[in-house]
Amino acid sequence: MGYDLSKNNRENLMKLAQQGKIIPTELAIETVFGCNAKCTMCFIDDPTTRKKRVMKMDLYESIVDQMSPYADQINKFDLWCLGEPTIDKWLAQRVEYAKKKNFKRTAIATNGEALDENLGKDLLDAGIDTIIASIDATDPDTHAKIRVGLHYEKVVRNFENIIKLRDKNNYKTRFIFRFVLQDSNRHQYEGFKEYWSKLLDPQKNDDIYSYVEHNWGGYKGNKQKMLGNRYDEFIEKKPCHYVFESLCILADGNLALCPADFLEGQFELGNVKEISPIEAFNSLAYKKLRKLNLEENKNQIDLCSTCTILYSNAQRGWTWNDEDNKGSLDRSDAKSYMKL
Numbered sequence: 001m002g003y004d005l006s007k008n009n010r011e012n013l014m015k016l017a018q019q020g021k022i023i024p025t026e027l028a029i030e031t032v033f034g035c036n037a038k039c040t041m042c043f044i045d046d047p048t049t050r051k052k053r054v055m056k057m058d059l060y061e062s063i064v065d066q067m068s069p070y071a072d073q074i075n076k077f078d079l080w081c082l083g084e085p086t087i088d089k090w091l092a093q094r095v096e097y098a099k100k101k102n103f104k105r106t107a108i109a110t111n112g113e114a115l116d117e118n119l120g121k122d123l124l125d126a127g128i129d130t131i132i133a134s135i136d137a138t139d140p141d142t143h144a145k146i147r148v149g150l151h152y153e154k155v156v157r158n159f160e161n162i163i164k165l166r167d168k169n170n171y172k173t174r175f176i177f178r179f180v181l182q183d184s185n186r187h188q189y190e191g192f193k194e195y196w197s198k199l200l201d202p203q204k205n206d207d208i209y210s211y212v213e214h215n216w217g218g219y220k221g222n223k224q225k226m227l228g229n230r231y232d233e234f235i236e237k238k239p240c241h242y243v244f245e246s247l248c249i250l251a252d253g254n255l256a257l258c259p260a261d262f263l264e265g266q267f268e269l270g271n272v273k274e275i276s277p278i279e280a281f282n283s284l285a286y287k288k289l290r291k292l293n294l295e296e297n298k299n300q301i302d303l304c305s306t307c308t309i310l311y312s313n314a315q316r317g318w319t320w321n322d323e324d325n326k327g328s329l330d331r332s333d334a335k336s337y338m339k340l
């Protein structure tokens with residue numbers, strides 16, 4: 001699926017990186033930087049010089065056009081970075097455009113509040129491949145504490161309705177119910193699985209998984225406190241897959257390195273209004289970051305040294321590779337961090 005980051009392949013990757021020949025295997029476009037909620041574990045409202053905005057349609061189309069020759073290599077196309085994609089009036093149009101250009105695995109993650117029947121039908125008609133549901137609770141009180149500003153009953157109803165519509169008309173879209181484990185909701189995960197698994201269909205590749213909340217590179221929590229004795233030298237040294245695989249383009253056209261960089265886009269990797277996405281993905285700034293990663297020195301990058309995202313990733317019992325996920329709904333363990 002992605003790049004082989006094992007020691008055996010690092011020399012090879014170093015050559016490719018220094019020659020500027022790294023092609024992303026994941027594309028994430030921030031269609032909206034903004035949200036209709038104030039979730040406790042998210043950093044979208046933390047201070048930043050970035051302005052809240054919706055990405056202009058002509059910029060979006062230009063990125064999709066320039067990336068379409070690589071559509072076969074892109075295993076996953078997220079139409080969000082930091083923000084709620086359903087508050088964008090062009091969302092279904094954007095999905096349709098990406099599907100016309102042969103992108104597979106188009107996906108959104110949504111809190112469900114604005115996913116009413118009209119938008120739901122538009123997205124299914126547009127051919128969206130995956131809708132990730134972010135609810136994180138099984139009762140209104142817990143939901144209100146975590147997903148501040150949203151309405152539990154409405155969210156549940158919206159997801160139930162769109163799943164029914166999908167089933168009734170046999171759309172191919174799949175649903176993934178993702179649960180971010182936190183102190184306030186950990187006890188609800190079993191009930192969450194039980195409830196939603198009755199509505200989901202493994203034949204359509206629907207799924208449920210959980211992961212432990214991370215600290216967004218240190219913006220939301222101290223690494224040492226969060227990890228305690230789970231701190232792991234192997235994870236600290238392992239090159240980060242985001243640096244090689246994920247082309248993340250923010251709403252103003254600037255690149256972000258990874259989810260921890262979504263708030264600020266602090267690395268000056270390039271802007272796709274000025275250079276092509278592939279040129280930006282192989283900029284000098286990227287080359288330096290890749291070299292540090294391949295030499296097992298990623299913690300010389302401040303953001304990486306304070307980040308717990310790779311621990312959260314390692315704990316997920318779920319991957320985007322369908323072969324890995326064959327079987328029953330829910331493969332997540334989430335009791336301990338698994339070794340990579």
Ligand code: SF4
Pocket residue numbers: 217240241242243257258259260261298303304305307308309310
């Ligand atoms: S280790 Fe964390 S901050 Fe560094 S590139 Fe990976 S996800 Fe981003």
